[in-house]
Amino acid sequence: MPHFTLGIDVGGPVVNATVYVSEGRRLALLAQNLPIPLPRMIRALVDTGASFTSVEPAVLGVLGLGLTPTGTIDIVTPSTGQGVHTADTYDVDFVIAGAHQQEPPLILPNLRVAACDLFLRQGIHALIGRDILERCILVYNGSQSTFSLAF
Amino acid sequence: MALEKELETYKNKLSELRSQGHEGKFVLIQGDRVVDFFSSYDDALKAGYKEFGLTPFMVKQVASVEPVFYASRPINPVRKVS
Numbered sequence: 001m002p003h004f005t006l007g008i009d010v011g012g013p014v015v016n017a018t019v020y021v022s023e024g025r026r027l028a029l030l031a032q033n034l035p036i037p038l039p040r041m042i043r044a045l046v047d048t049g050a051s052f053t054s055v056e057p058a059v060l061g062v063l064g065l066g067l068t069p070t071g072t073i074d075i076v077t078p079s080t081g082q083g084v085h086t087a088d089t090y091d092v093d094f095v096i097a098g099a100h101q102q103e104p105p106l107i108l109p110n111l112r113v114a115a116c117d118l119f120l121r122q123g124i125h126a127l128i129g130r131d132i133l134e135r136c137i138l139v140y141n142g143s144q145s146t147f148s149l150a151f
Numbered sequence: 152m153a154l155e156k157e158l159e160t161y162k163n164k165l166s167e168l169r170s171q172g173h174e175g176k177f178v179l180i181q182g183d184r185v186v187d188f189f190s191s192y193d194d195a196l197k198a199g200y201k202e203f204g205l206t207p208f209m210v211k212q213v214a215s216v217e218p219v220f221y222a223s224r225p226i227n228p229v230r231k232v233s
Contacts, residue, residue, distance in 0.1 A: 028200045033203065069153050069154060072154060075219070077221070077224065088171055118226050119225060
């Protein structure tokens with residue numbers, strides 16, 4: 001089973017990830033002779049308290065996705081109080097890198113992510129939620145300050 | 152808001168979609184038109200891009216009770232103003 005182990009830093013279990021426009025959108029852009037936006041490298045926090053993966057709108061904007069969500073979801077967070085708020089969702093190809101190039105990355109094509117301001121102020125651009133973690137085995141080794149993802 | 156029309160179409164036709172046995176399927180909607188149903192999000196998305204290109208469309212899983220997602224951190228859901 002492919003896996004990688006990374007260190008837990010001050011911000012928690014953080015991974016390097018790359019966000020691409022999805023294949024369907026790439027083909028649609030090519031059909032109109034439009035340029036394919038460059039992928040965006042981000043830092044993403046593994047968050048077992050999030051049921052859905054969220055990405056900063058600025059990252060989606062760089063990918064040219066800001067104008068065209070392909071869905072919505074309803075979310076409750078401490079910042080929304082008791083109420084349910086709706087977020088736009090976007091389809092992206094999401095790749096989570098291991099510690100070394102030799103380690104196979106976790107590739108998630110056509111991943112549906114919610115646009116959310118994260119307010120984390122730690123250089124974090126995304127929260128990796130349980131929609132991704134349900135495809136993985138997550139081992140959090142606090143005593144060794146490491147965590148592992150197998151997929 | 153973006154996809155406002157598509158959301159309205161979905162809400163207006165939800166009971167009809169359920170009675171036709173589409174619960175759990177992924178519906179592709181463009182404007183006020185229900186285009187087709189798919190067994191996976193990927194298939195619906197691919198069909199949407201193939202048929203509509205970069206023109207807005209919506210993919211949504213048909214559900215009698217709208218699922219609510221949770222985040223334990225104080226994040227702020229964002230909707231695009233169209």
